[in-house]
Amino acid sequence: MKKLLATTALMISMQAAQAWEALPEKAPAPADNPVTTAKVELGKTLYFDPRLSVNGTQSCNSCHNVMAGGDDNRAFSQGATGKLGGRSAPTVWNAAFQSVQFWDGRAESLEAQAAGPITNPVEMGMPSAKAAEDRLKQIPGYKALFKQAFGTEEITMDLITKAIASYERTLITPNSPYDRFVKGDKQALTAEQQAGMKLFEAVGCASCHSGANFSGPTMAPGQGFYMSFPVFKDNAYVEKYDLMKDKGREEATGKPEDAHKYRVPTLRNIALTAPYFHNGSVKNLDEAVRVMAKTQLNKDLTEEQVQKISAFLEGLTGEFPEQTLPRLPGTHGTTLLAP
Amino acid sequence: MKKLLATTALMISMQAAQAWEALPEKAPAPADNPVTTAKVELGKTLYFDPRLSVNGTQSCNSCHNVMAGGDDNRAFSQGATGKLGGRSAPTVWNAAFQSVQFWDGRAESLEAQAAGPITNPVEMGMPSAKAAEDRLKQIPGYKALFKQAFGTEEITMDLITKAIASYERTLITPNSPYDRFVKGDKQALTAEQQAGMKLFEAVGCASCHSGANFSGPTMAPGQGFYMSFPVFKDNAYVEKYDLMKDKGREEATGKPEDAHKYRVPTLRNIALTAPYFHNGSVKNLDEAVRVMAKTQLNKDLTEEQVQKISAFLEGLTGEFPEQTLPRLPGTHGTTLLAP
Structure with a gap:
């Protein structure tokens, strides 16, 4: 004994x-969404694009700040229209190594997670996935970026979240x-x-x-x-x-x-x-x-x-990879935001 | 005749x-604030640091987005606590070539301009210049950045705005x-x-x-x-x-x-x-x-x-210089924001 x-x-x-x-040094990726340079570049651009929020005031990076620890250092994040979220923003750094996303694990992948805040009324506040797709379709430069990343100029929430997830898989x-x-x-x-x-x-x-x-x-x-x-x-x-x-x-x-x-x-x-x-x-x-x-x-x-x-x-604070600022494609003489 | x-x-x-x-290719700079690499680096870091706003939700870049046309494509900008400004955000790109700043020219330099939004209650909303200085003094990494830029670890609004203005002079x-x-x-x-x-x-x-x-x-x-x-x-x-x-x-x-x-x-x-x-x-x-x-x-x-x-x-749309994302110095196991 x-x-x-x-x-x-x-x-x-x-x-x-x-x-x-x-x-x-590399994060796992699902079979239907391997990481490619073009997807990462598109995903980074989307990650920083505030036009994915209803009034153009917030991007993914607003609450998951990759220039810092990947969050916003606040108890509850403030959404695009000033409302507060119900939980503290988790870090995006190394999120690719988590098998589920959100505090309660309700998203089974980074792809599933990325769709959440865009249409959450207390976060980026877009009225629907279609509204987000329509917004991006009005930005001419995105067509070429989607084409390079996915071989199609079609812009869907599925591809938007695949690109954002691909970028996030590089945040190690x-x-x-x-x-x-x-x-x-x-x-x-x-x-x-x-x-x-x-x-x-x-x-x-x-x-x-x-x-x-x-x-x-x-x-x-x-x-x-x-x-x-x-x-x-x-x-x-x-x-x-x-x-x-x-x-x-x-x-x-x-x-x-x-x-x-x-x-x-x-x-x-x-x-x-x-x-x-x-x-x-x-x-x-x-x-x-x-x-x-x-x-x-x-x-x-x-x-x-x-x-x-x-x-x-x-001692668990790591090295943050150097990144370039993305260029957000423009809308040539008009705005998609109010008025 | x-x-x-x-x-x-x-x-x-x-x-x-x-x-x-x-x-x-270069913008003019005042005699008491020549552009240096260290000042530009500090200025860029400050420009992107949302802790210069009262609740940590907004940086200079939130309304003057250098990933885009240097503004926010909105009629009136939305401040840190959801209030609207009274005029449309001017572009920060090439602002260094303007002899006065703001729509009404009330700031006589980029330095004078940079102080405005930080303490404006409808913009970044810090209660005072001193509050902004005190906020930054609590972020250990800034000491070294100020030392490199200005030869002193002292953090004052004068130096904060000199650094931001130096960064802005590179935005051409x-x-x-x-x-x-x-x-x-x-x-x-x-x-x-x-x-x-x-x-x-x-x-x-x-x-x-x-x-x-x-x-x-x-x-x-x-x-x-x-x-x-x-x-x-x-x-x-x-x-x-x-x-x-x-x-x-x-x-x-x-x-x-x-x-x-x-x-x-x-x-x-x-x-x-x-x-x-x-x-x-x-x-x-x-x-x-x-x-x-x-x-x-x-x-x-x-x-x-x-x-x-x-x-x-x-045809007046220029080439935007490639920039790296700054790293915002951390606060080691604490937050300066609520709670």
Whole structure:
């Protein structure tokens, strides 16, 4: 029995050791939408085009800012007409490594996700997918871009989202201090960060935030890795940060068993994406670590432990690929926006 | 007398012939703010940083979009909290060639202009210049950028606007078909455009829209080239497009003699900056040409003339320099925005 326990402990230890993975340099893509240079270029142009919002004030980048941590650093994003969304904008960086999209995983792919905000009345606010297609059809330059990307001048929401998803599959941040550390550069993480890394595993953070993207094990596309939040409800944080108000995945599926379940989010670049959690209720990373330890693992961390884990998480900030600004095709002597 | 008239006519003709200038490749800069690479880089970063707005939703680029024609293609811009501005956003492209800024010329330099929207309650909405400075002081990465640009880690509105102005001085669009034409490439403009160019002069457009920037003669910095709009009020356009509502420069100076006066705006890239006029009341370039001919010169153009002049104006669309996306410095585990 003792030997069996020891063996099990060794196996767990080995599994954990194998779990420290560097970020792949390429993201997976569905068979019907391989990444091509032309699609990425079109997708980037669309990603930055505010004419995909009802009044021309917002692009995808407005809330998922690739010049920063891939979000907007707000609790709830403000939509094109000033309305607030109901959850904090997730980062677009490395989203390509998540098997489902949105906090509740209701989109099974980046393609499915991209269609959401365009017609969401509290986001970009287009009245319909057709309205978005019609808007782009009135911009002459897009015809050539769609032709190059898809071999057709036809502009459909299916192709719009395929192009945006292709661009997003290039939004990868490799070579973080953590990545360099696991690849062998033992100086890449400070002693404090290395201690934090051990704590991250010992405390139990890594049981959910595992894998190369720190968002759980690799799942089949469309299959989400969901966890309850909060698991332990008998603590002051739950009320303080209003953690029970949002029903999580239940709001998407209508199933009571999905109540308060969320897709495990990535921790990559987490130091850049405050405030934290689905409701953006926690302003600082230190506090987010405290809250997670208590609500998910029922552990009260010491301040020293919190600092070390936070320091480790800072080490997950990667290198952001240099990009050129896209040129948005014009409308030659007219505007598609009011008046 | 006849001879004198003929001589005068010849002189005017010669002046007009000399007036077809290509766009310079460099913009003038004030003696106390020479353009440097470090200032341009800092300025670009600030230009794209939405944290210069009260709620983090808008950057300079939101309304003066350098991925497009340098404006937002809206009649009135929408500010950070959803309020509408009172005039249409002017283009930032080639603004460095204007001797004064804003429709009413109330800013005597790009530096003075840049401070305006940041604290304007209907634009970026920061409560004060100090609030903007304090916001940036909390972003660690800016210290090094200011140090490189200005030799000091101090962050002041004076330096913020100097950096933004330096970036804007690089926003020049040379080599339009028009520029190539006047430099000797006689194929650069179509026959229709060349006919439009002659009409542009013959009809009288060029008497105000002169010079390399099509915004009037070169003036000393801070000295504006102002014209009344409308000059001729006895036509249907004045009411149709509500041209008397805005008091123009009088609203800035309080002087009745400045009523309905405006800085003559550039026509470069005009095909990309619809809708037209200070109030964005005219959606199409053709109509803008008709209205200008009638209200400024009391001329009724034929449709053929309108088409030719519009075609010429399309030839003022220049080449936009390729730019890299800036990286916005982060705030390491916290947010400066709500909550």
